[in-house]
Every structure is written in C-alpha cells, then in structure tokens.
Amino acid sequence: REIAVIGLGYIGLPTAIMFANAGFNVTGYEIREEVVEKINSGKAHIVEPEIDELLRKAVESGNLRATSDPEEIRGKDAYIICVQTPLREDKTPDLSYLESAVKTVAKAMKRGSLVVIESTVPPLTTVKMAKLIEELTGFKAGKDFYMVHAPERVMPGRIFKELVYNSRIFGGITPESAEMAERLYRSFVKGQTFKTNSTVSEVVKLMENTFRDVNIALANEFAFLAHQYGIDVFEAIELANTHPRVRIHTPGIGVGGHCLPKDPHLLLWPAKEDFGLIKLAREINDSMPLFTKDLLFSALKELNVPPEDATIAVLGLAYKGDSDDTRNSPALAFIEEIEGDVKAVKTYDPFVPGTSGSVEEAVENADAVVIATDHTAFKSLDWEKLGKLMRTRILIDGRHVVENPPRGFLFKGIGRGEF
Ligand code: SAJ
Incomplete structure (x- = not known):
C-alpha cells in the first residue's frame, strides 16, 4: 500500500517515519527543497528524541522518500495532510496552506483514495475540504474517495512514544471513511482508537x-x-x-x-x-x-x-x-x-x-x-x-x-x- 504525507514538519515527518517503518511505501511531499534533501540523506531537520535513528532506518529500507515534485505523489492509496494552520495578525485562521495541500492532493489522487487531515482545523473545515475535492475532481465524497479528520495529539519531546501509545480519534465524513483510517493507523498505533x-x-x-x-x-x-x-x-x-x-x-x-x-x-x-x-x-x-x-x-x-x-x-x-x-x-x-x-x-x-x-x-x-x-x-x-x-x-x-x-x-x- 502506498501513502503520501503532505508536509514534513513536526508532525508530518514523524508520521511518515512511523508508516514507513510499519512497512508502507511512503512518499513525503514537502515544498522546502532543503528539507527534502536533508531527509533523503537520512537527517532530520527537527530536534526530537529517537528521530535520527528512526529516520535513518526508514530511508535506508527504501520505504521513505521525500520530494518536492507533485508528480511523485500521483495515484496513492492514502494522503495524509500535516500542514500548519496558523493565525493571521488579526487572529483569524490562515487556511491557505491547508487549501493548497488539498488542491495538490485533488490533482494527484485516484478513485478510492483515502484523504486524512491531521492538521488542527476550525470546526466544519473537513466537510468544506471534501466539497472542494468534489468540485476539483468530479468525484463524490464517501463514494469515490474517503475523507477523515484524524487529529495529531502528540507532545513535542515525546512524539515517538505518544504516536504509538496515545489514543486516536478518526472523524469520518462517512462511517466507512473513519473505518478505513482506523485500519490504516492501527499498523502502528497501540493506544485506543475511536470513530466519530x-x-x-x-x-x-x-x-x-x-x-x-x-x-x-x-x-x-x-x-x-x-x-x-x-x-x-x-x-x-x-x-x-x-x-x-x-x-x-x-x-x-x-x-x-x-x-x-x-x-x-x-x-x-x-x-x-x-x-x-x-x-x-x-x-x-x-x-x-x-x-x-x-x-x-x-x-x-x-x-x-x-x-x-x-x-x-x-x-x-x-x-x-x-x-x-x-x-x-x-x-x-x-x-x-x-x-x-x-x-x-x-x-x-x-x-x-x-x-x-x-x-x-x-x-x-x-x-x-x-x-x-x-x-x-x-x-x-x-x-x-x-x-x-x-x-x-x-x-x-x-x-x-x-x-x-x-x-x-x-x-x-x-x-x-x-x-
Ligand atoms: N505551559 C504552562 N503551564 C502549564 C503547561 C504548559 O505555562 O501548566 C506552557 C508551556 O511552557 C508552553 C505552552 O504552555 O509554552 C504549551 O505547552 P504544552 O506542554 O502545554 O503543550 P504543547 O503545545 O507542546 O502540546 C500541546 C499538547 N496538548 C495538550 O496537552 C492538551 C499536545 O498533546 C498536542 O498534541 C499539541 O498541543 C498539539 O499539537 O496540538
């Protein structure tokens, strides 16, 4: 099974590493080229216990590769979006990174793909992003593709422990979407999992x-x-x-x-x-x-x-x-x-x-x-x-x-x- 992780920051990189070390073929998509180069040479651009060792393992096994080329994430089974959702000066959310990630995914995905948003988003955003994908692809959400909000809950400094042992929530736009995501994450999550x-x-x-x-x-x-x-x-x-x-x-x-x-x-x-x-x-x-x-x-x-x-x-x-x-x-x-x-x-x-x-x-x-x-x-x-x-x-x-x-x-x- 092939996975693309969009955004290789504090959450995306550790998540990509976990899936790669669980045996998936993972392509990490990241627009910062210097970050892509560093990751492909087996070095992390963030400080986090255990990350260097786990990243090296993922890259050396051939299961993890980073890229800035959207062509390389075409036709994946699952897309996991881990981009930031910062605030603007006026304290309103800046969803431009998320929107551009969703557009990139819409161009690359195939019928049957699962799209997971891990980013923290304002209420009702996932439903809006599913509509955006419908408009861009002509696919029908819940039928031609599956979509889930699966928030990350890890504490920096304890990421690799918490990714495994924290409980996880899978919020599907349909029950089937939530089930698919739960099955996928169960490959490395040992904590409890809940669907909603x-x-x-x-x-x-x-x-x-x-x-x-x-x-x-x-x-x-x-x-x-x-x-x-x-x-x-x-x-x-x-x-x-x-x-x-x-x-x-x-x-x-x-x-x-x-x-x-x-x-x-x-x-x-x-x-x-x-x-x-x-x-x-x-x-x-x-x-x-x-x-x-x-x-x-x-x-x-x-x-x-x-x-x-x-x-x-x-x-x-x-x-x-x-x-x-x-x-x-x-x-x-x-x-x-x-x-x-x-x-x-x-x-x-x-x-x-x-x-x-x-x-x-x-x-x-x-x-x-x-x-x-x-x-x-x-x-x-x-x-x-x-x-x-x-x-x-x-x-x-x-x-x-x-x-x-x-x-x-x-x-x-x-x-x-x-x-
Ligand atoms: N802080 C205090 N007093 C406290 C606890 C924290 O002043 O009693 C300060 C810290 O010094 C820091 C800030 O709050 O400046 C935030 O630190 P934190 O340790 O509370 O949390 P984060 O931002 O590192 O991670 C939080 C976590 N959320 C919760 O504990 C509810 C983490 O589980 C989330 O995954 C993360 O936010 C996230 O990504 O949302």
Whole structure:
C-alpha cells in the first residue's frame, strides 16, 4: 500500500517515519527543497528524541522518500495532510496552506483514495475540504474517495512514544471513511482508537488544547493573586492538588508553541457567539510576558539601575523546556516588550542557534538574568559562580526553575510573592 504525507514538519515527518517503518511505501511531499534533501540523506531537520535513528532506518529500507515534485505523489492509496494552520495578525485562521495541500492532493489522487487531515482545523473545515475535492475532481465524497479528520495529539519531546501509545480519534465524513483510517493507523498505533464524524473530531482536538490554555490562565491568575497576598503560589498549588479532584496547572511567563495560543481562536472562529471565557484566558496568558517585565523593572528600580543602562540576559528562547522550537515563544514576546527600554538584551539557549555560546558568556556584565524557558540544564546552574560574572545580581524566574533563591541576588519569580 502506498501513502503520501503532505508536509514534513513536526508532525508530518514523524508520521511518515512511523508508516514507513510499519512497512508502507511512503512518499513525503514537502515544498522546502532543503528539507527534502536533508531527509533523503537520512537527517532530520527537527530536534526530537529517537528521530535520527528512526529516520535513518526508514530511508535506508527504501520505504521513505521525500520530494518536492507533485508528480511523485500521483495515484496513492492514502494522503495524509500535516500542514500548519496558523493565525493571521488579526487572529483569524490562515487556511491557505491547508487549501493548497488539498488542491495538490485533488490533482494527484485516484478513485478510492483515502484523504486524512491531521492538521488542527476550525470546526466544519473537513466537510468544506471534501466539497472542494468534489468540485476539483468530479468525484463524490464517501463514494469515490474517503475523507477523515484524524487529529495529531502528540507532545513535542515525546512524539515517538505518544504516536504509538496515545489514543486516536478518526472523524469520518462517512462511517466507512473513519473505518478505513482506523485500519490504516492501527499498523502502528497501540493506544485506543475511536470513530466519530469529522466535526466532532475537529471540536475534540480544539477542546483539548483550549482546556489546557484556560487552565494555565487560571494558574496565572492565581500567581497574580499570590503576589498580592505575599505567598508562594507553587506551595499553594501543590497543597491544593492533594485534593482528589483538583489539578491546577503551572503558572509562568506565558503560553507558546504552535498549538495552545492558536487553537482556542480556531474553536471560536466559525461560531456566531460565545461566553467570553476562552478569549479572556487567551488575554491573560498573552499578558504574562508583560507581567514578567513588571517584575524585572521593579527589581531594577529597587537596586537603582536605570533600565536604559541595563543589560539583560534572557536564558531560554524555546517555548518550552528541552525543545528548540521558538514558535510563539513567550521568551520572544518578553524580549520584544523590554527591547526598546533597556540598553541591551543577550540571550542563551542551548537548543537555539544564534544565541550566546554559553550561559557564562550571556550573563557576563549583565544587570539581570531572566529565565524564560524551563530547560532541564537551567535547573542545575551554579548561581554563586554566575553571580560573580554579573554587574548587578538580579534573577527573575519566569518558569519556576530556581527552587531556592540564591544568596546575594535580588530574586523575583512569577507566583513567588513571598520574597
Ligand atoms: N505551559 C504552562 N503551564 C502549564 C503547561 C504548559 O505555562 O501548566 C506552557 C508551556 O511552557 C508552553 C505552552 O504552555 O509554552 C504549551 O505547552 P504544552 O506542554 O502545554 O503543550 P504543547 O503545545 O507542546 O502540546 C500541546 C499538547 N496538548 C495538550 O496537552 C492538551 C499536545 O498533546 C498536542 O498534541 C499539541 O498541543 C498539539 O499539537 O496540538
């Protein structure tokens, strides 16, 4: 059986690898030619545990080949679309990548092909895309071709485990479509599988990430209150979470990545009305870089350092710990907030190229260090040693990386109202 995967990014490449290593003949279609070349030489363009080994195996077995030529994906049994669905400046979804992928598939597919959309999409999109294929091909959906929304649910950093063991939802435009997709994915999925219609599965995916975003906003509001009551919010959260039905999330400098900041908007987009909670949660989470700036500037003021003379070292640019992904990173939003008001910003991220070569280099002569990402390596930094390199010893923890404030520093952390 032959499969084409459209879009070889964070989701498409691992998915293509899984199908190839399960014995399918997989052609990965990707418009970025440099990515195609890299993959065909057995090297991944993304950082993810196990990916290099699994990709090499897939390419060496001859089961995986990448291409930028749409001719090479003609007549496949299944097409799996894994392209991004970002937001425009005005927070409305940009479905142009999806539409162009669907058009490419419509040109290449044959009668009987299965088309799977893995991309996260606004409710009702899969039905619309099926109509688009009908118009372009003259085929009838559910009869001449099959179409499914099968949302990816993996967590970057754990992709190859979660692809296998997470449960999966197959939302078909017809029951037969869902069944076909379920059968296909069962070749490597060991988690539970569920079948439904495509609009339910679109909403399920968006609800999952909205749930997380709204819960993080609640945790951030608790952190905000903790500063006013002079308590450590993390102690309070840990104690509240001993209740059997309470699971409060972790407050921090903000919510980034390609999914959480965007998906609540996708969920609301086609709706005529909503209650406002989901939008408010987004606003709270988006305001956290500014809140972190307030902590930094109050510390500078306490030590009489004029912001315009201050050099700030930001540790971590990725949107979350041990990742190299800077999409919608709150670290970047924070830098944007302070850049015009301070003398200089230095950055260090062990996973992101173009930053300082070492922590020492970044903190040298700095007036403050701001931790913006919870990389594991940051948890064991020797602050006494680093402090000696700094001009002024201010430490702002945006990610609850530092448990005990180091001696000799003015320390402030999000939710750490006790200092
Ligand atoms: N974050 C917090 N507090 C928390 C949890 C996360 O501030 O308690 C922040 C992180 O630092 C990060 C952002 O939120 O900046 C998002 O991180 P994340 O770990 O919550 O999620 P992602 O974006 O890496 O992956 C999410 C996952 N969704 C859920 O857990 C419901 C993943 O399973 C999805 O597949 C993925 O979105 C996706 O692609 O939709």
